[in-house]
Amino acid sequence: MREALRTAMTADPRVLLLGEDVGRYGGSYAVSKGLLEELGPERIRDTPLSELAVTGAGLGAALGGLRPIVEIMTVNFSLLALDQIVNSAAALRHMSGGQFHVPLVIRMATGAGRQLAAQHSHSFDGWFAHVPGLKVLAPATVTDARHMLSLALDDPDPVVMLEHALLYNVTDELGPPPSAEEAWRAAVRRSGRDLTLVTWGGMLPRTLVAAEELAKLGVDAEVLDLRCLRPLDTRRLTESVRRTRRALVIDEAWQTAGLSAEISAQIFEGCFYDMDAPVKRVCSAEVPMPYAAHLESAALPSVAGIVAAARTLLQGSAS
16 A cells, blocks of 8 residues: 555655655555655655544545545544545535535545454444445455555546555565556456345455365355445445355445345345345444454454355355
């Protein structure tokens, strides 16, 4: 992510980074560490502790011809900026009859697993994916983290990037950038024939581990990484489920009225007569995220839980 920021800001003088502690502190997760010294305070701007004000400043900068990147420390705090994001940034192109674009990128850390309790650990992916006028990206690999930012900056409309905090320390070989069209589409991370495991963001690593565990049991699971949550790649989603005839959705958010419900509905609408079993979901427990490590772990989707749900799904369809 740091290299993506550095490359974008070096290539285009209109790009600047706004956020709390992004400068002298180097960012809450060290994503912008060293960039203040390299690029200066005009490009790397520490802001007051007001998500509403920071996002509003980014919105104004975008309308003024710049390409601002607003960093919100954690997705929970983005709720303080929903007015600017939903009522302004997402709506201005429509409300102006196409006269104004808002080329604003909003990055935010999301997800649990760090013992930061209920005010810093939730997943509101579905909230942003619900809003017309926004595009929502959820990078889950090193390659996507490196290349998706340039894709977002090239878009004339606001883009929300959901970066799972547990993925910042992941290391891997960097792959080539995807094409502009492919980058907005879901990616098959593991091919399979028995069922499709649908996920994104921070749940991808444990879903891949679950697929390997299922393989030891003789189950060949396909893993589909959605990558882009709005617009949702329903074509690749339904193509996969039609091929495997079963679907399990893994979502770190709560199940009730969540994004997993929309994905399930899209699968039912597009694949009903091709399926051998109803869609099944694995989501977080319907509680505010606990602080204690053992309770936090129990509240989140686990590899064991994904494997158990997949086996239940296969056994139910076999009967």
